Amino acid sequence: MKIQKVVIIGTGGFGREALDVLEAINQVETQYDILGFVTEPGYHEPRELINEKPVLGYFDWLEHHKNEVRAICGVGAPAMRRRLIQQAEQLGVEFFSAVHPRTIQTRWVRMGAGSIITAGCILTNNITIGSHVHLNLDCTVGHDVVIEDFVTVSPGVHVSGNVRLEQGSFIGTGANLIEAITVGQWSVVGAGSVVVKDIPANTTAVGNPAKVIKTHKPGWHLE
Ligand SMILES: CC(C)(COP(=O)(O)OP(=O)(O)OC[C@H]1O[C@@H](n2cnc3c(N)ncnc32)[C@H](O)[C@@H]1OP(=O)(O)O)[C@@H](O)C(=O)NCCC(=O)NCCS
Numbered sequence: 001m002k003i004q005k006v007v008i009i010g011t012g013g014f015g016r017e018a019l020d021v022l023e024a025i026n027q028v029e030t031q032y033d034i035l036g037f038v039t040e041p042g043y044h045e046p047r048e049l050i051n052e053k054p055v056l057g058y059f060d061w062l063e064h065h066k067n068e069v070r071a072i073c074g075v076g077a078p079a080m081r082r083r084l085i086q087q088a089e090q091l092g093v094e095f096f097s098a099v100h101p102r103t104i105q106t107r108w109v110r111m112g113a114g115s116i117i118t119a120g121c122i123l124t125n126n127i128t129i130g131s132h133v134h135l136n137l138d139c140t141v142g143h144d145v146v147i148e149d150f151v152t153v154s155p156g157v158h159v160s161g162n163v164r165l166e167q168g169s170f171i172g173t174g175a176n177l178i179e180a181i182t183v184g185q186w187s188v189v190g191a192g193s194v195v196v197k198d199i200p201a202n203t204t205a206v207g208n209p210a211k212v213i214k215t216h217k218p219g220w221h222l223e
Pocket residue numbers: 136154155171172173188189190191192193204205206207213214
């Protein structure tokens with residue numbers, strides 16, 4: 001197998017967890033030459049080490065190296081992830097997906113570029129996962145679920161069959177979603193919530209049963 005040179009965009013907690021996923025894949029069979037991290041000014045400085053991997057630089061580094069490397073974005077917040085990915089795509093950067101070896105899935109799962117599945121997730125069949133989706137530790141995803149681009153599913157979430165998570169939605173730790181509901185685009189479901197009916201777009205919903213507590217302006221993710 002050809003070893004790919006790769007970088008992680010984002011130096012925060014989930015950026016390090018993305019590194020964990022790549023290193024776990026390499027332990028099974030070396031697939032990646034993990035060069036390090038790319039960030040924006042104001043976070044880590046170029047040449048700093050994060051879990052033994054260097055901060056390579058900012059987006060100008062990516063621009064210079066776009067033909068040699070592929071990228072994955074380890075920023076958990078959907079809106080910021082979308083912004084950084086669009087910036088990188090405008091430079092011509094290509095993205096790759098990473099699935100932790102301790103994932104259980106069938107061959108009936110389709111997934112777009114740039115998505116990350118961390119350890120302990122279980123995905124059954126006829127599931128569509130878009131691009132740049134994060135499935136954090138120990139989630140279950142049932143049959144016929146659709147998870148659109150830029151969605152973040154936090155640890156320990158149960159997504160029942162036929163659920164649809166629309167673009168940019170964020171599902172908090174330990175939430176449970178009953179079958180066939182839709183979480184609208186750029187909405188937030190609070191940690192521990194039990195979602196028993198559709199959550200409209202651009203809202204925050206919490207509790208058991210989950211109820212909308214905040215309504216945001218359409219386009220709030222662009223602010
Ligand atoms: C839902 C959430 C986004 C709300 O954040 P927020 O918009 O800043 O809202 P606030 O903290 O102002 O809370 C508003 C009200 O909702 C309540 N609330 C907040 N989160 C709640 C939750 N998960 N379940 C039940 N009630 C919740 C608050 O107690 C508060 O109630 P009050 O008005 O009676 O005091 C946040 O609390 C949350 O659950 N985030 C998920 C975090 C997570 O899972 N991260 C994963 C990292 S890997």
